Amino acid sequence: MPVDSFKYLPRLIAMFYQTTTREAEYPIPWTPLPLPVEECTFGLVTSGGLYHKGSEPPFDLEREKQEPTWGDPTFRKIPTEVDFDQIRISHLHINQAMVLDDINVLLPIDRMRELVDAERIGGLAENAYSFMGFQGYPPGASEWRETYGPQVADLFHSEGVDCVLLTPA
């Protein structure tokens, strides 16, 4: 059975999404798997608005409240050795308490470590990176594509990352 994208969305939000006129740009980017998965080092990226408390500031939600059609395009670094009680979330579009109850629902650090231990993957990068998924209305991602995405790609490259798992929110 194909996944229903709108099963858990109220009609209001489903309709809001469906107003987008965005279409994929072709060709879709493609990088072949460089190594067997068991030898690959993985990086984690989420758009769940997570940040490392005391190390970096939260995403700019005050500006979003003042300008509802704007979303913070910057990113935050989260060491994968971090204690989970040092992770916070700044994202006005999801139930934050639900995510903080178990960070692994968006940033699967524990599960990835278990996969490393089981030798199913080669390793987990030193840092994960977090964006805040709401990028304004109409939805746009030009700052991600042109500025912040390439910065994270460079950071992952310097950390020896082969593959990236993106968990959107």
Place this chain on the structure above:
Amino acid sequence: MPFWAEKIGVPRTLAVEFPFGQTLGRAHDTAQQMRVLRQCLDVLTHADTPGEIVHSQEAWPQPVAEAQKAWQPNEPSPIIAELGPRIREILREGRRNNQD
């Protein structure tokens, strides 16, 4: 969700029918989270077409209405608060047109 994966042109996607914000599975359900991750690795290994979307058959073990309510913030997001009235009016118009 596959809707956005198609619109954005994501290279490889595992689509899951989960409530928004719980991308890997339910909190503390380590078995479900691990099943989803293993499916992701299978997609990474076997996908051979840019934009490929594999639909997971993993089920969400909670009634739809309950799950739909649980993931949402206590207050509507700023953009929904701003655009909500306009969208509601469009929905009402659609219902009226269907009745005519």
